[in-house]
Amino acid sequence: MRVLSEYKGKARELLQEHGLSVGDRVRIVRDDGVVVEGIIMPRSELGDDEHIVVKMDNGYNVGVRVDRIEKLEAPGEGHEPSFEPIEGEIGHDPELPNVSVMSTGGTIACRVDYETGAVKPAFTAEELVGAVPELLDVVNIVDARAVLDLLSENMEPKHWMKIAEEIVDVLSDPDVDGIVIGHGTDTMAFTAAALSFVIEGLNGPVVLVGAQRSSDRPSSDAASNLIAACAFAGDGEVGEITVCMHGWTSDEVCLVHRGVRVRKMHTSRRDAFRSVESIPIAKVDIMDLRNPKIEFLRSDYRRPEDGEPEISGGFEDKVALVKFAPGMDPEILDFYVDRGYRGIVLEGTGLGHVSERWLESIERAVDDGIAVVMTSQCLYGRVNMNVYRTGRLLRAAGVIPGEDMLPEVAYVKLMYVLHKTDDLEEVERLMRTNIAGEIEGCRVLGGFEPADGPHHRM
Numbered sequence: 001m002r003v004l005s006e007y008k009g010k011a012r013e014l015l016q017e018h019g020l021s022v023g024d025r026v027r028i029v030r031d032d033g034v035v036v037e038g039i040i041m042p043r044s045e046l047g048d049d050e051h052i053v054v055k056m057d058n059g060y061n062v063g064v065r066v067d068r069i070e071k072l073e074a075p076g077e078g079h080e081p082s083f084e085p086i087e088g089e090i091g092h093d094p095e096l097p098n099v100s101v102m103s104t105g106g107t108i109a110c111r112v113d114y115e116t117g118a119v120k121p122a123f124t125a126e127e128l129v130g131a132v133p134e135l136l137d138v139v140n141i142v143d144a145r146a147v148l149d150l151l152s153e154n155m156e157p158k159h160w161m162k163i164a165e166e167i168v169d170v171l172s173d174p175d176v177d178g179i180v181i182g183h184g185t186d187t188m189a190f191t192a193a194a195l196s197f198v199i200e201g202l203n204g205p206v207v208l209v210g211a212q213r214s215s216d217r218p219s220s221d222a223a224s225n226l227i228a229a230c231a232f233a234g235d236g237e238v239g240e241i242t243v244c245m246h247g248w249t250s251d252e253v254c255l256v257h258r259g260v261r262v263r264k265m266h267t268s269r270r271d272a273f274r275s276v277e278s279i280p281i282a283k284v285d286i287m288d289l290r291n292p293k294i295e296f297l298r299s300d301y302r303r304p305e306d307g308e309p310e311i312s313g314g315f316e317d318k319v320a321l322v323k324f325a326p327g328m329d330p331e332i333l334d335f336y337v338d339r340g341y342r343g344i345v346l347e348g349t350g351l352g353h354v355s356e357r358w359l360e361s362i363e364r365a366v367d368d369g370i371a372v373v374m375t376s377q378c379l380y381g382r383v384n385m386n387v388y389r390t391g392r393l394l395r396a397a398g399v400i401p402g403e404d405m406l407p408e409v410a411y412v413k414l415m416y417v418l419h420k421t422d423d424l425e426e427v428e429r430l431m432r433t434n435i436a437g438e439i440e441g442c443r444v445l446g447g448f449e450p451a452d453g454p455h456h457r458m
Contacts, residue, residue, distance in 0.1 A: 009049025029071035097177040097234030100143035105150040137290040139234040152184025157315035160194040178205040178233030185210035192259030195241045196436035197416040200312040202239040221270045228254035228284040231292040239304035245273040255280040260438035316418035319343040321411040324354040330361035343371040343414045352383035366398035375402035
């Protein structure tokens, strides 16, 4: 039976006229002489009837308008694309470290959804491992589990807790050297920060890893990122929550960032992640995927602790992150007060400022027992509320300086702190205490640029 998955109208008629189906190889000549050759792909259910979609030999998909097709040839009949589950047991080499791989969803675990034309979580952790055979030369995958099946924009504090519980469970096994967690990149820094605060006594590395480009694309970073993450997790040297992603655009190096100092700085580049006002913990040379090499870039990382890790607390949901902009009405703060929120993190300007118009609403919030924390939109540098008059007024109103924490890290930390205490003095003490490396003792001005890599700024 010939399959025309979601093709309709003129496109469907043209394919039927030539006896073609999804999966067949086709050669299309357009009216301008451009030749497109490849495999006919299924059409999105929301797509129009004006295009035929072809996956070219370079791996990219292209849509060709039906009314511009001058010639259509079929070099040979193919088969409809499908995804077969990975079968068989994963081997074990006693000379290699033991790593657990968890899947939570995201691009690193995505394939094309032929019903929508988008990518969606589809691979289990086992399938992900099976798709990257080089892993078996680097580590033993002793445990592979799908913890969640979410795109990262759907992550909530309850999901952070679920991941934390799985980490504690896995690291209670003395035979496991480290954990790798596949995660969507858009909110991976939030999850990394949350896990950094809520898990105490890590006895091995926990590495979050993602992909900017899904595995069906020729420029995918999924496999190389996963291999680098597994190599670092298997090394067993670090007792922290970390994030491992491409160091620059070429497939040469991945960087391992501290989970409370990292941010996604670009929407689509493979080297989107940067350690902000800090330097990465290590870099992983991935020129040889079967033999990645780790080089530590700093020595002040936390070592694995003896015993088993445990969960310390949780997260208060009623916390808001508000970015100030000129002209904004302070009624947004009144809204959160009226809705019973317990904490507000402000992204202020410069050294930590908002309009003086906001003072009355801030004072009302603090008087109601709501913790208000100030961070800076600048990202680089430290909040200092003693320099200018506005800062001093805000401090007098009870605003807590966020030191040099990233706004999203301060947001997650305040959720964690408010789960522990309602006392505003204790909240301030904890917010200004370095718990997981979120407050750097010394700053690296201008950010980190790899000395032996391409120089480029986001």
